[in-house]
Amino acid sequence: MNVTGHTRRPPSIRDVATAAGVSYQTVSRVINGHPSVKQATRERVLAAIDELGFRRNATALALASGRSRAVTVLTANTTHYGYASILQGIEEAARAASYAVGIGVLESADEAAVTAEVRRAADAGGGLIVIAYDPAGVGALAAVPAELPVVGVVETPASPPPGDRPWVWTDDREAAYQATRHLLSLGHATVHYVAIPSSTRRTSARTSGWRQALKEAGAPEPRPVQSSWGPAGGHAAGLRLARDPAVTAILCGNDDLALGVLRALHDAGRSVPGEVSVAGFDDAPHSAYLTPTLTTVRLDFTGLGRSAFALLHGVLEQSAQIAPHPVSVPELVVRESSGPPPD
Amino acid sequence: MNVTGHTRRPPSIRDVATAAGVSYQTVSRVINGHPSVKQATRERVLAAIDELGFRRNATALALASGRSRAVTVLTANTTHYGYASILQGIEEAARAASYAVGIGVLESADEAAVTAEVRRAADAGGGLIVIAYDPAGVGALAAVPAELPVVGVVETPASPPPGDRPWVWTDDREAAYQATRHLLSLGHATVHYVAIPSSTRRTSARTSGWRQALKEAGAPEPRPVQSSWGPAGGHAAGLRLARDPAVTAILCGNDDLALGVLRALHDAGRSVPGEVSVAGFDDAPHSAYLTPTLTTVRLDFTGLGRSAFALLHGVLEQSAQIAPHPVSVPELVVRESSGPPPD
DNA sequence: GGCATGAATGTGACCGGTCACACAAGGCGC
DNA sequence: GCGCCTTGTGTGACCGGTCACATTCATGCC
Structure with a gap:
């Protein structure tokens, strides 16, 4: 002793x-x-x-062997439900493989700041997972030096990360398509869209899925309302839409926006789903308990995180590469907030 | 080149x-x-x-010098708003000090699992921050070997971590006291309490703050309803309380529980705040947009995370120790969900 | 002029592992 | 009985930094 x-x-x-x-x-x-x-x-x-x-001693091991059994996750926000769940999934898989997990928060999308953050992450050694759902993340993914092992978590393979880097994705396009079709099938003439900030200059996957569903149904395509990530942005957008009596169905870029929209409609005295239907995106834990409960599209973020890690793990250990670009399939969850339009 | x-x-x-x-x-x-x-x-x-x-090379630096400029955060959940915000605060402060941040998730409170997780964190080198708001976290804090630099984030100094370790805390007792007094001052005969799982066998700080306010007002003390962390638990508890017509005010251990309670009251046909008042805890971002908006107690989680890091940083660098046990002062936020009782 | 003093720089060992290679002993074939 | 391969084990260098100490040279003082 x-x-x-x-x-x-x-x-x-x-x-x-x-x-x-x-x-x-x-x-x-x-x-x-x-x-x-x-x-x-x-x-x-x-x-x-x-x-x-x-x-x-993990440090000595890393120094001597070059292998560090570590992953750093670069993300814009740890508070947002989707991001946090992805992180949780990564951690879970990493723990099983006895890898250490580091995190780096991209506080601004400013290029210098993003580059600095990427460098910090690179200094930590090991692999990188970049959550590239937003401009900061996309910038970070692009700033990762070519020789570093990295996996991107992206919203769509339509704009894959530069280089032929591995990525995992949620099929946001399909998800938005499903949600829009659902609303249209209830009889709405068209569906308005409140968008989260786009990850690229070009159209986001969610926007294009929504657009496709409208086009297929021959429905008019209203201009999407650009918003932020949180309920405050949704509230502002919702107030704007509430003024237009022609609006009977609103699809929101995520559940937080939907929450703000619901509240705005309430403030404007318009009932949901009686006068207006609302659908969200993500199926955050609170969505099932709102009044009205929220129709949304469930995405398996935790599973996405696990795949991201698995992919990176494959790259780091040069083991048999797993299915190259795992995708998580969205699932429509219909609840109280969507219904037929008023007569 | x-x-x-x-x-x-x-x-x-x-x-x-x-x-x-x-x-x-x-x-x-x-x-x-x-x-x-x-x-x-x-x-x-x-x-x-x-x-x-x-x-x-950070690895070589750590090996040769012994100093690793890294913190590992041990937490039960990254998805919960409070936890995620603390993490965000820690990361922010760590980034400013150019420290790396690692995370370890305590998936179960099982002793063996917790010990294993602590060991993994210790292997990473550097300091530890343990979020000890729940049994898993409390167990982890206790399992940290004495020689390791660690800071605990605890809900109350009434049951400080073992050893004379530094900690930071939110004054949950005071917060619960304030919220309860607010409800009593509106004229409610008493306030019922839906509790989050206790971090220790003994009474939690939130519970005792609530109890004290009741006692001071000479109000009867109903049995607290033990619940879980999420809205589902709140919903179950809410349904139970809704059956009792004498219940006119409910304090919830966090905003997620409050959300479930609100929904349960709605399901039971009891109006808020007309028949029943509800107050939460944490001021999560969605609470301001619920219908009705939620009266709650705001806690500065991000600031708490920053203090936790600052404290650990002081310990690691043996620099002038900062104020030993920083506390974050709670702030009551009154919104629509609380009002006078029915006549 | 001799010598202590301090500024500026270099040398070798070390942190705790891994890697490449050397080496001794035993079993087998011919 | 010799060589050869296999099994089991040890030696020295190395990863990329830091640390303690040695060395060189210019300066100041008596």
Whole structure:
């Protein structure tokens, strides 16, 4: 037992080696499961490891071997439900593979700031996962030096990350398509769209899925209302739409926006779903408990995070590459907030 | 310029040294800002660093010096608003101090699992911040070996972490006290309480603040309803309370519970705040947009995260210890969900 | 002029692992 | 009995930094 009071440094493989009466290399072989170690020796070493409470120093391992068993996740926000869930999924998979997970928050989309953040992440060693649902993330993905192992989490393969980098994606286009079709099938003449900030200059996947559904149904295409990420933005957009009596169905870029829109409609005295139907995006945990409960499209963010890690893991270990670009299939969840239009 | 196509390893201080015509030690001195380097030499070295694109290898630094400039945050959940905000605050402060941030999720409160997670975090090197608002977190904090630098984020100093470890806290007791007093001052005979899972076997700070306010007002003390963290738990608890016509005011352990309670009251046909008043805890972003908007107590989670990091930073760098146990002061936010009781 | 002093720089060991290679002992074929 | 391959183990260098100490040279003081 540790009798001396002062903090001693943790045992190294050389300490274990002396305790077991072998060379440090043999200890290294044992902890790496190398086959050519005599059973008796192996047991002695294991006993010594156990007795001294030896744990392999991750830093030294990383330095000596070059492999660091670490992932850094670059994300614009940890508070948003979707992002947090992806992170949770990554962490879960990483834990199972005994990888360490680091995070870097992209506070601004400013190029210098993004580059700095990417550099910091690169300094941490190991692989990178970039959540590229927004301008900051897209910028970060583009700023990652070519030689770094990275996986992008993107909203659509229509605008894949530069280079032939692996990515995972949610089929946002399909999801928006489904939600829009649902609203149209209830009899609405058209569906208005409150958009989250676009990740690129071009049209987002959600927007284009919505557009396609309208086009197929021959419905007029109103101008999408550009908004922010949070309920405040949804509220502002909702107030605007509420003034137009022709608006009977609104699709929102995410559930937080939908929440703001619901509240705005309430403030404007328009009933949901009696006068106006609302649908969201993500199926955040609170959406099932709002009044009215929110029709939305469920996306498996946690699973997405797990795939992202699995993909990166494959790249890092050069093991058999898994299915190249895993996709998570969206699922429409119909609740109280959508119904037929008023007569 | 890098003419060869194959990936070369990044330049080390020895590469810089040769390029600048000095020894590696001099390079080390320059990057560490050591005073006794001739101005001319320093400039030559800096030029070489710049030209080669040298970046100091964090792994080697950690191994050689023992200091790792890294924090690992142990938390039960990254999805919950409060937890995510604390994490965001920590990351923000860490970034400013150029520390790396790692995360470990405590998926179960099972002792073996928690210990394993703590060990993993310890292996990462650097300091630890444990969010101990729940049994898993409390267990983790207790399982951290004494020699490891750690800061706990706790709900109350009444049950401080074992050992004389630094901690930061939200004054949950005061917050619950304020919210309860607010409801009583509106004229309610008493206030019912829907509790989040307790972090310890003993009474939580929120519970005791609520209790104290009741006692001071001479109001009867109903049995608290034990619930979970999410809206589903709140919904179940709400349905139970809705059956009792004597219930006119409900305080909830967090805003998610409150959301479930609001919905349950709606399902039971009881109006808010007409028949029943509801108050939450945390001021999550959606609370201001619910219908009715939610009266709650705002806690500065981001600031709390920043203080936690600052405290740990002080410990790690042995710099002048900051105020030992920073507290974040709660702020009552009165919205639509609370009002006078029915006559 | 001799010598202590300090500024500027270099040398070797070290952190805790891995990797490439050397080496001894035992089993097998011829 | 010799060589050869396999099994089991040890030695030295290395990863990219830091640290403690040595060295050189110019300066100041008596």
